Amino acid sequence: MAVIWDGIVQALKMIVGLNRDLIVILLTSLKVTGTATLIAMLLGLPLGVWLGLSEFKGRKFLVILTNTGMALPPVVVGLFVFLMLSRYGPFGGLDLLYSPRAMIIAEVIIATPMVIGVTLATVQALDQKLVAQIVSLGATRFQLFIKVVREARLGLLAAVTAGFGAIISEVGAVLMVGGNIKGQTQVLTTAIVQETRQGHTAIAIALSIILLALAFLVNWVITVAQQKNT
Amino acid sequence: MSEPLTAVRNILVRKSGRTILDVPSLDVKTGETLALVGQTGAGKSTLLNVLGLITRPDRGQIFWRGDVVKGGLPGSDVRRRISMAFQSPLLFRGTVRENVAYGLKVRRVPPADITKRVVAILEIFGIADRADANTESLSGGEAQRVSLARAVVFEPALLLLDEPMASLDPGTRDKLIREVTSIIKELGLTCLYVTHSREEAYAVADRLAVIDAGRVAQLGSPEDVFYRPATAAVASFVGTENILPATVFDTAEGLARLRIDGGASETLIEAVTPAVPGSVVTVCVRPEEVAIDSMTPRATGSRRNHLAGKVIGVTILGPTARITVDCGFPLAALITRRSLDELALAPGVPVIAGFKATAVHVIQ
Known part of the structure; x- marks a missing residue:
């Protein structure tokens, strides 16, 4: 019990003292997850809105594919990206393995179906006549997209949050393709695994507190935004 | 155009x-x-x-x-x-x-x-x-x-x-x-x-x-x-409640006399229609065109059709009321609440239902 208590105290000291190692890990996490979330959003929002608004043959198949994508085991994604980027893989020549870019690629693959899926559900939950109404007022396809995004913005915020949440807490895939290299590809989750294994309880607890605080902060901002608009 | x-x-x-x-x-x-x-x-x-x-x-x-x-x-x-x-x-x-x-x-x-x-x-x-x-x-x-x-x-x-x-x-x-x-x-x-x-x-x-x-x-x-x-x-x-199958009995001077099919009444209805005798038609009379009178004869103006019958149904619709009269076939009429009270209409009361020949629309 004393070890745990001691760990918590030390962890708080490290956080308050802006421990350099902690800052580097946090920044790497934010950079990788932030970039991946942004890319997933840019890909997923238009695709989700399009899937939610369109009717065509094969749409159902794409929806099933999206839902499957939402349930993709991250380690499988990690393995897939690893194989693609490994020296003998088709993209081995790009020399991306064990770099933040490789981690971003894996995270985009995990987060994009999340963003598409939640966006799709949000758009489908809109009154279907609203779409006819927007078009009948003269909107072009692009103007329709913008209007739908505005009308459904709270749900779309949730879509982006779901994507962010799926990858900030992810450990398997980023470990496989990033390699957990200190100062380069070590992120909050992989660092927690390593520090715990090596018996560095204090730093592991400190990292966990930061990870929780980050999740809380993101959800707090989103909740405030949602309450403001309802 | x-x-x-x-x-x-x-x-x-x-x-x-x-x-x-x-x-x-x-x-x-x-x-x-x-x-x-x-x-x-x-x-x-x-x-x-x-x-x-x-x-x-x-x-x-x-x-x-x-x-x-x-x-x-x-x-x-x-x-x-x-x-x-x-x-x-x-x-x-x-x-x-x-x-x-x-x-x-x-x-x-x-x-x-x-x-x-x-x-x-x-x-x-x-x-x-x-x-x-x-x-x-x-x-x-x-x-x-x-x-x-x-x-x-x-x-x-x-x-x-x-x-x-x-x-x-x-x-x-x-x-x-x-x-x-x-x-x-x-x-x-x-x-x-x-x-x-x-x-x-x-x-x-x-x-x-x-x-x-x-x-x-x-x-x-x-x-x-x-x-x-x-x-x-x-x-x-469009609210024509009286839609009845009929056969043209005879015609004279633009007026046709029709017999309602399947009804118990022998009374002929007069209507303005070019339909020829013997043809099977559909008779339409809007309920607001049907006037209800007590059995005591009164001036009935230009109404050509007078059918004796008994009230079989009264439905109050706010300021108006719908009366169904059995004149060998059921005939619906829309009257004011005032008329309903004045005539003391209730199921079983004998009445005369009247409507103009021009109020009858005949679908050939």
Whole structure:
């Protein structure tokens, strides 16, 4: 019990003292997850809105594919990206393995179906006549997209949050393709695994507190935004 | 005759293997208000959506000022000449002003013009004082006014209204129907107006198209459709409660005498019809055309038909009452509450039901 208590105290000291190692890990996490979330959003929002608004043959198949994508085991994604980027893989020549870019690629693959899926559900939950109404007022396809995004913005915020949440807490895939290299590809989750294994309880607890605080902060901002608009 | 603004030819819409719309031809004349009426599920909204280029028909062509419409993609030229409002106001988040400005904004109208035109249209619809209100704070009537103002602010060539009054309370509805009818005329809009309410259709329409089971059952002036229905289904829709099978007995001087088939009565009904003796027809008499008198003879004016019978049913409908009289066949009459009380009508009371020969519409 004393070890745990001691760990918590030390962890708080490290956080308050802006421990350099902690800052580097946090920044790497934010950079990788932030970039991946942004890319997933840019890909997923238009695709989700399009899937939610369109009717065509094969749409159902794409929806099933999206839902499957939402349930993709991250380690499988990690393995897939690893194989693609490994020296003998088709993209081995790009020399991306064990770099933040490789981690971003894996995270985009995990987060994009999340963003598409939640966006799709949000758009489908809109009154279907609203779409006819927007078009009948003269909107072009692009103007329709913008209007739908505005009308459904709270749900779309949730879509982006779901994507962010799926990858900030992810450990398997980023470990496989990033390699957990200190100062380069070590992120909050992989660092927690390593520090715990090596018996560095204090730093592991400190990292966990930061990870929780980050999740809380993101959800707090989103909740405030949602309450403001309802 | 001027070219129709829009027209459809050989339109067919199918859904899950069932034909829900089959319209060989329909023209919408410039400047007219054409009401599409019919029961719920008859296909009126589908026809509206086809004309509004929202639903693509499985077959057929849509014409715009004589030219075939190809595609009709969102934002295309023809699409932008057509506007639409629905039963639900479907307002966007934001203020009344922002909502009404939307159609102008997507057309890249300069901001100064937008402000002017929005204010002008809000004044026409009597909601200028609510311009900066959030749409969530509006009453049902106000919200529908905003929706209608938003649909007409960019002066569409064709306005499509899909049951625009259906979710309003009766008082608000009657007032808004009168206002919207005069605004449509004032702005010179061509309008297609879908409603399942025959009173509303009668009030707004220059012409009526009765849609029944996906087809146009009758197209004509409100008077034509209400007083000279083409089929029993149209007659029933426009409120003709007395629809009876009959055979022409004889004719003289433009008047025909008809015997109601299957009834116990030997009384002949006089009607104005060119039908020849022996032909089987359908007799339609609107209930408000039927007068009820006590058995004591009174001056009956020009009424040619007098049928003796007994009251078999009385239904109070607010200020009026529906009386069903058994005169060998059941005959419905609509009378005032005052008459009901004066004549002390109740089931079993003997009465005389009377109506003019000209009040009888005969479907051959």
